[in-house]
Amino acid sequence: MIKLSQAAFDAIRKHGEQAFPHECCGVLFGKMNGEQRVVGEVFMIENQFEEVERYHRFLITPDNYREAEKVARVKKVDIIGFYHSHPDSPSVASKYDLDHAFPWFSYVIVSIMKNKYHDIHSWVMENDRSKFNEENVAIE
């Protein structure tokens, strides 16, 4: 299960709505509590994919990742995973998401339909890279 603080959830929703019709993206900062992932805040990233493809693609570059790591270190939190939006599309991880995923990380996807928040789901890839498994999302 992944717990999103209300502030983290609000930030993801707002980012998705603001970026529409493009995909938004960012980093999930938090801590592990046993097997539970607890996300306190997010670190927004400007989608680095080519602009013409941003309606269905996002990219967080290695430099973005290194910057996020530095910020996380200062805040004494860990990178738990990433979020991105699917504009006018369900919050289901795609084949493209799977092909580009790392194990262990949570991939939170927010669906934005016609400019407005629709729903949110989170996915973790199987270690053999065969598929994503859904993990429950709690907002509190």
Next chain:
Amino acid sequence: MSVQILIPTPLRQFTNNLESVAVEASSVGEAMRSLCVKYAPLQKHLYSDDGKLRNFVNVYVNDEDIRYLQKESTPISEKDILSIIPSIAGGDV
């Protein structure tokens, strides 16, 4: 010679939770291959089926991305630290 490779959090489950691994190598390519020999489950996350480094797996020698050096042929020496840095991509169909 022995060089250190820093392992990012999502891959530490395959290195007995080690944050860094020492390998014997004189180039980046050798170091990465040695790492995968030592910890075989890493192979499919670092390399694609055609044996190339996956394009979202980035290797840095100290602060330099090997794409701007000599890629996997980049020579390394004992004081160098290698880091595996993810880039994160995805999106809808």
